[in-house]
Amino acid sequence: MKYIFVLLIFLSSSSGFAQQKFWVFFTDKNGVAFDPYTYFHPNAIERRIKNGLSLYDTTDFPVNENYIHAVARRCDSISNSSRWFNALAVYGNETQMNEIRSLPFVAGVEEMWSYDVALTRKIELKDFSPGMRELLRLQTERMHGSAFTAKGITGKGIRVCIIDAGFTGFKETEALKHAYNRGYVKMTYDFVREAEEVFLGHEHGTMVSSCVAGKVDSVTLGLAPQVEFLLARSEKVSADKLREEENWLAAMEWADKNGAHIINSSLGYTVSRYFRKDMDGKMGLISRAATMASRKGILVVSSAGNEGDGIWKIVAAPGDADSVLTVGGINPWTGVHASWSSYGPTNDKRLKPNVSAFGNAIVGFDQGYMEQAGTSFASPLVAGFAACVMQMYPNLNNMQVLQLIERSADLYPYYDYAHGYGVPDALFFTDSLFQDSLQKQDTPSFHVKMDSLYVRVLIDSAFFQLAEPGQSDYYKESNGKTQKEVESSWHEHHLEDRSFSTASPYVYSALPDYLFYHVQNREGYLKTYYVISVNRMEVLTLDRKDFTVGEVLRIFYKGYTFSIEF
Amino acid sequence: MIKYFFTLASIFCCISWLQGQNVIIKQDVDRDFEKEESDEFGPNKKYYKSTFTSFGMLFGSPDTPGSSITPYRSFFYATGARHKHQFTKRFGMGHDASLNFRTFYITQNSSKTFMGSIQHRSERLFNINANLTIYGRFNLKAKRGNQLGKYLDFALYGEYAGLTRYVVTDKLENPTGAEISKTYLRGLPYINKLNYGGEIRLGLRHMLFFVQYRMSDMIRYSFDHPYAELPRFCAGVNFDVPRDLYKGR
Numbered sequence: 146m147k148y149i150f151v152l153l154i155f156l157s158s159s160s161g162f163a164q165q166k167f168w169v170f171f172t173d174k175n176g177v178a179f180d181p182y183t184y185f186h187p188n189a190i191e192r193r194i195k196n197g198l199s200l201y202d203t204t205d206f207p208v209n210e211n212y213i214h215a216v217a218r219r220c221d222s223i224s225n226s227s228r229w230f231n232a233l234a235v236y237g238n239e240t241q242m243n244e245i246r247s248l249p250f251v252a253g254v255e256e257m258w259s260y261d262v263a264l265t266r267k268i269e270l271k272d273f274s275p276g277m278r279e280l281l282r283l284q285t286e287r288m289h290g291s292a293f294t295a296k297g298i299t300g301k302g303i304r305v306c307i308i309d310a311g312f313t314g315f316k317e318t319e320a321l322k323h324a325y326n327r328g329y330v331k332m333t334y335d336f337v338r339e340a341e342e343v344f345l346g347h348e349h350g351t352m353v354s355s356c357v358a359g360k361v362d363s364v365t366l367g368l369a370p371q372v373e374f375l376l377a378r379s380e381k382v383s384a385d386k387l388r389e390e391e392n393w394l395a396a397m398e399w400a401d402k403n404g405a406h407i408i409n410s411s412l413g414y415t416v417s418r419y420f421r422k423d424m425d426g427k428m429g430l431i432s433r434a435a436t437m438a439s440r441k442g443i444l445v446v447s448s449a450g451n452e453g454d455g456i457w458k459i460v461a462a463p464g465d466a467d468s469v470l471t472v473g474g475i476n477p478w479t480g481v482h483a484s485w486s487s488y489g490p491t492n493d494k495r496l497k498p499n500v501s502a503f504g505n506a507i508v509g510f511d512q513g514y515m516e517q518a519g520t521s522f523a524s525p526l527v528a529g530f531a532a533c534v535m536q537m538y539p540n541l542n543n544m545q546v547l548q549l550i551e552r553s554a555d556l557y558p559y560y561d562y563a564h565g566y567g568v569p570d571a572l573f574f575t576d577s578l579f580q581d582s583l584q585k586q587d588t589p590s591f592h593v594k595m596d597s598l599y600v601r602v603l604i605d606s607a608f609f610q611l612a613e614p615g616q617s618d619y620y621k622e623s624n625g626k627t628q629k630e631v632e633s634s635w636h637e638h639h640l641e642d643r644s645f646s647t648a649s650p651y652v653y654s655a656l657p658d659y660l661f662y663h664v665q666n667r668e669g670y671l672k673t674y675y676v677i678s679v680n681r682m683e684v685l686t687l688d689r690k691d692f693t694v695g696e697v698l699r700i701f702y703k704g705y706t707f708s709i710e711f
Numbered sequence: 712m713i714k715y716f717f718t719l720a721s722i723f724c725c726i727s728w729l730q731g732q733n734v735i736i737k738q739d740v741d742r743d744f745e746k747e748e749s750d751e752f753g754p755n756k757k758y759y760k761s762t763f764t765s766f767g768m769l770f771g772s773p774d775t776p777g778s779s780i781t782p783y784r785s786f787f788y789a790t791g792a793r794h795k796h797q798f799t800k801r802f803g804m805g806h807d808a809s810l811n812f813r814t815f816y817i818t819q820n821s822s823k824t825f826m827g828s829i830q831h832r833s834e835r836l837f838n839i840n841a842n843l844t845i846y847g848r849f850n851l852k853a854k855r856g857n858q859l860g861k862y863l864d865f866a867l868y869g870e871y872a873g874l875t876r877y878v879v880t881d882k883l884e885n886p887t888g889a890e891i892s893k894t895y896l897r898g899l900p901y902i903n904k905l906n907y908g909g910e911i912r913l914g915l916r917h918m919l920f921f922v923q924y925r926m927s928d929m930i931r932y933s934f935d936h937p938y939a940e941l942p943r944f945c946a947g948v949n950f951d952v953p954r955d956l957y958k959g960r
Contacts, residue, residue, distance in 0.1 A: 256854055418856040420755075458743070481735060488738065563736055640735045659735055666741075676736040 166224065166257040166391075167242055168430070169233045171212050172250050179206040188304055188404025196442035196542040204229050204437065212250050219244050225391050229398055229437045230430070234391040257390055277516060279652045280477055281364055281507040284356075284526060287477075287654060288502065290368045292571040293533040300358065300369025300532035304331065305407045306400035307354050307525070308377045308393060311346020314511025315376070318351055320359035320366055321509055324374060329358070332403055335378040336392035343378045348510045350376065352517055353411045355509035356525035357532070366507060367525060368571075369532035375405050380412070394434045401441050406535055406543075408443055409528040410435070411521035413450035413461025413487070421459060425493040429462040432469075439468035444535070444543040446528040448520035449473040449498040450487035453563075460487045460497045470531070470547050471497045472524040473565055474504020479640055480653030481676055482563035486520050489562035494670035498565040499547070500554050502526040530569055537574055549574070555656045559701035561663050561674040567656065590703040591660075595689070600698065600709070602660070602685035608703050609682050610658055640676075660684055660702045667695035754859045754953065757797055763807070765789040767921070767947020769815060775939040777824025778930075784816040785835075787945045789842065800853035807844040811870065813837070815941050825938050826877065832891075833880045836941070838902075840870035844910065859951075864912035864919070872904045901936035903929055912949065919949040 181190060181200040193200055208226045213233060217223050220237035227234070234257070237245075242254045273281070285291075293299070312333075316325050324330060333343040343350075354374065359366030377396035380389040393412075400408050419429060426432045435445045447469045450461030464471035464487070474486035483504040489497035502523040507514050527550070534546050541549070551557060553573030554566035590608040594601045662685065663674035677685070679702070692698065692711040699708045751757040767787035773779055791809020798804070817825050817834040826834065846866035877896040883889050908925040923945040930940050 256852075416857050418854075420857050479735075490740065492744075562738065562740060670740065672741050673737070673739050675734060675738075678733040678735055680733055 165236070165238060167220075167235055167237060168227075168230075168255045168257060168391075169216055169220075169235055169242075169245055170252045170254070171208065171231045171233075172252045174203055174206045174209055174231060176211075177206045177209050181205065185402060186404035188406070189401060192404070192406065192442040195540065198440075198442060202441075204231070205441075208233060209250075215248060215250075216245055219248075225395055227391075227394050227398065229434065230394070273514070276652070277507060280503075280505065280516065281361065281366065283477065283652045283654055284503045284506045285365050285368050285529075287475075288368070288526070288530055288569050289571040290365065290530070290533075292575040293368055293530075293537075294365070296537075296575055298533045298536050298575075300372035300529060300536055302371075302373070303369065303407065303532040303535050304373045304375055304403070304405045305357055305369070305409060305528060305532055306375035306377060306396070306403075306405040307350055307357070308379050308396045308400070308408060308410050309347070309350030309353055309412065310380050311348065311378050312343045312350040312354070312376050313345055313348040315344050315351045315354060317511045318355065318359075318509040318513075320355040320361060320514065321351065323360055323370060324354075324358050324372075329372065330374045330376060333376045333378075334396070334399055336395050336399075337378055337381045343376045346378055346381060349411070349521065350378065351510055352508035353409065353521060353525045356506055356522045357409065357529040359509045361507075361509075361514065366509060368529035369536075372529070372532045375400055375403055390430055393431050397434050397438050401438060401443060405443055407528050407531055408435075408438060408445045409447075409525050410445065410463060411448045411519075411524050413448055413452075413464060413520075415450060415452055415457045415461045419462060421457065422492050424459055424462065424465040424491050426466040426469075426491060426495070429465070432463040432466040435463035435466040435469045439466070439543060442543050444531055444546055445469045446524050446531060447471050448524035449489075451485050451519050451521075452487045453482075454484045458488055460489055460491065464497060465491045467495065468544060468547070470527065470550065471499050471565070472520060472527045473498035473501040473563065474518075474520045474523045475501045475564070475568060475653075477503050477505050477652045480655075480657035481640060481659070483518075484640075485518075486523075486563075489565070490670055494668070496560055496562070496565065498562075499551055500527060500565045500567065500569050502530075502568060527569060530571065533571070534574055555704075556661065556701055559661055559663075559699055559706045561661065561676075562671060563674070563676075588705065589707070590705040591684070591700070591707070593700065593707055593709065595709070598689055600685075600687045600689060600692075601683060602662075602687075602700060604660075604679055604682045604684055604702065606682065610679065658703060660700065662698065662700040664692070665697040665699065667693070672696070753857045755797070755800070755855060755857045759793075759795040759797070759805075759859075761793045761917075761951045761953050763789075763791060763793050763809070763949050763951045765809075765811070765921070765947055765949040767923075767945050769813060769942060769945050771942030771944035773939050773942050775824065776822045777828075778939040778941050779818040779820070779823070780942055781816040781818050784814075785942075786812075786814055787947060788812045789949075791842070793951060795848065797848075801850045803848040803850075805846055805848065807842070807846070807866075807868075809842045809844070811840050811842050813840065813945075825941075826879075831879045832882050833878075835878050836875070836902075837878060838872040838875040840872050840906070842868055842870040844868040846910070846912070848914075859914060859916050861916075862914045864910070864914060864921075866910040866912065867907070868910055868923070869905070869907040872902065872906070875899055875902050875904070901931045901933065901938060903927060903931050908943070914951075917951040917953060919951065920947075921949055922946045 205228055207228055216233055220235040220241050222236045224234040245251055246254050315321055333341055335343045355366050357367040358370045358372050360370050379392040379396045438445050447464040449464050449471050452458055474483040476483040486504050491497050504520055504523045505518045506522040508517045550569045551566045553570045556567030560566045591602055591604045659676050659678050661676050664672045666672045696711050697708055768782055769785035769787055770782040789809045789811035791807055793807045795803050795805035815836045819830045844866050846864045849863045851861040877899055879894045881892045883892050906927040906929055908923055910921055910923045912919045912921040925943040928940055930938050
């Protein structure tokens with residue numbers, strides 16, 4: 146028995162005194178030499194010039210070698226370095242870190258900690274059923290992707306870096322064979338094993354890549370089958386988690402160095418590492434790294450996360466970062482936000498997600514194809530879309546592309562924290578008439594009547610259309626209670642998700658004809674937002690006394706947005 | 712009468728449906744964030760509540776070989792509620808209130824002296840205890856998001872045996888035809904109902920490995936009942952079920 150005690154105490158002490166990992170941040174890069182023309186890929190230089198960025202930005206300078214040596218003498222070992230954050234990742238213990246903290250050129254020391262990957266659930270389908278074919282067609286066509294294809298836009302010449310947990314099956318999957326065989330995979334690096342081979346580990350990265358560039362015969366899984374890939378494996382699922390944060394950052398810097406135009410990150414980090422209040426884009430190192438990548442001219446596309454129906458609920462890091470294009474998930478069979486897709490806003494009340502795409506998609510993997518669910522796949526669908534935009538408009542910088550993608554989305558200028566600005570539309574970029582019609586403002590599809598007591602919204606008779614059958618889930622759940630009775634017991638409600646297996650194979654090819662409205666408070670963020678189906682022409686009656694001065698009511702129906710400020 | 716009722720109900724439903732908006736999605740952002748800001752409950756917040764289930768084995772050397780138990784058959788099961796009050800990111804205190812079940816299977820061999828030297832087909836002492844455990848929790852990592860992380864608990868427990876049974880099973884060979892005889896004894900005068908001990912636990916998020924050591928004597932030694940103390944150790948695994956798991960949003 147005493148051995149058990151000894152063993153337990155040994156186990157606990159070994160955990161307590163295990164080798165820890167830290168970030169050591171330096172104060173400066175004094176005396177460091179840097180030649181951008183030998184360090185950067187020509188693409189990276191071109192991107193910097195296009196974005197008006199200095200080629201001699203100190204954040205690109207290497208870490209001072211003298212500092213590295215000084216720290217190396219005081220810790221167990223050095224694991225990695227970060228140019229962007231002027232930092233070293235080191236192994237050591239608290240005593241050593243205290244000594245390092247006292248060095249005059251050390252700005253701070255932070256302990257690293259581990260976290261989990263929010264991977265999506267796996268649904269395997271044996272064959273392409275009619276419903277599956279429809280989903281495959283619409284996962285890109287919901288964004289009118291064929292408009293890019295018709296103009297020969299395939300993402301050619303655009304470098305997309307996929308940072309993920311592994312790329313098993315990338316070479317074998319039929320969906321990505323064209324990319325591999327034609328040499329579109331330009332560079333690979335496994336930051337977990339520090340080796341070039343990345344076609345191992347989890348297959349998540351392969352599935353994600355297939356949503357950027359996958360093809361089944363003439364049908365595309367993603368919109369950009371000719372993009373150049375940089376594949377970075379940054380983590381090993383269910384293994385040593387100390388390296389992950391460092392690997393993610395190293396992969397970002399590697400992507401920058403090697404000329405990436407777009408970085409897709411379909412990995413979200415939530416409760417195991419952060420509190421909800423940390424989701425302000427400034428707390429997490431990975432969120433700050435994503436912001437830094439954006440400042441270097443790279444378009445960072447990130448999944449919103451799959452926490453919408455969980456306790457966490459809001460976007461996952463790095464999707465909380467300010468200049469990241471965060472993508473939420475749409476349920477293809479309801480046409481609106483999928484209940485599990487993470488909501489916005491960020492903790493500092495910024496709009497997230499920015500846009501949405503199908504959260505259920507057909508993906509490629511080594512055994513063929515399967516239907517997968519998760520914002521992990523919505524994100525690369527938009528990354529492929531962005532690659533096409535970048536190919537069409539090579540002079541746009543990353544933030545211009547981000548803003549135009551938002552602008553192209555089907556709810557714009559309306560937005561909410563479930564859909565962002567909605568689903569991007571390729572016609573906005575390919576059809577000048579379509580672009581013009583958006584700029585001119587659409588014909589009003591409804592009218593708003595206000596008196597001293599009520600605000601009434603009336604659908605224009607030319608646009609009135611009864612709600613489709615099957616849109617009455619809310620009423621079904623209310624068990625005969627009136628709307629007010631039901632709403633008094635709910636501060637939130639969500640239409641029940643439909644899935645391929647339980648619903649008809651009808652997939653929404655456009656935004657459903659629902660009325661969207663939100664109330665924006667004086668602080669500038671949304672207080673509440675609704676999506677309601679239209680059952681009669683006088684669709685909405687709101688009490689004026691529910692609004693305070695400075696609040697804005699914004700309503701969207703069939704492409705038309707109307708705002709009232711109280 | 713029933714059909715009139717149904718007709719009226721249908722009309723009422725139709726009218727309600729036409730009058731009401733058919734809400735597809737509704738979100739109250741302010742309320743959501745207010746809840747978060749005021750929420751002091753969570754694995755790495757000020758308060759944390761959970762329920763738990765434990766499984767373990769009783770083992771150890773008795774004071775004399777006469778009270779040896781068979782470890783793999785002598786088991787421990789507990790179920791209860793846990794409360795934690797976190798003072799700093801690295802330190803918290805809490806208590807567990809639980810019911811536990813302990814069964815000591817007395818090894819039947821020639822050196823057995825517990826309850827006499829007669830050997831039976833099986834012989835066990837079974838009790839159900841109300842247990843209160845007070846613990847101090849030391850987290851091994853301060854930065855762990857809103858999760859329990861890795862931690863070490865040092866605990867003291869006290870428990871009261873509400874029910875104690877001594878059960879002897881024998882195989883019969885007699886002309887009545889009965890094959891098995893089971894004898895239950897209760898009101899055992901040599902059992903101390905109140906016991907206490909120490910516990911050490913190593914927690915990995917919601918799973919805890921524990922070892923308990925009973926400091927008190929469970930057997931009250933006397934001239935009439937000269938039985939040696941039973942083994943004092945118990946080790947096993949505890950599954951902590953977070954409140955969030957069954958709390959609807």
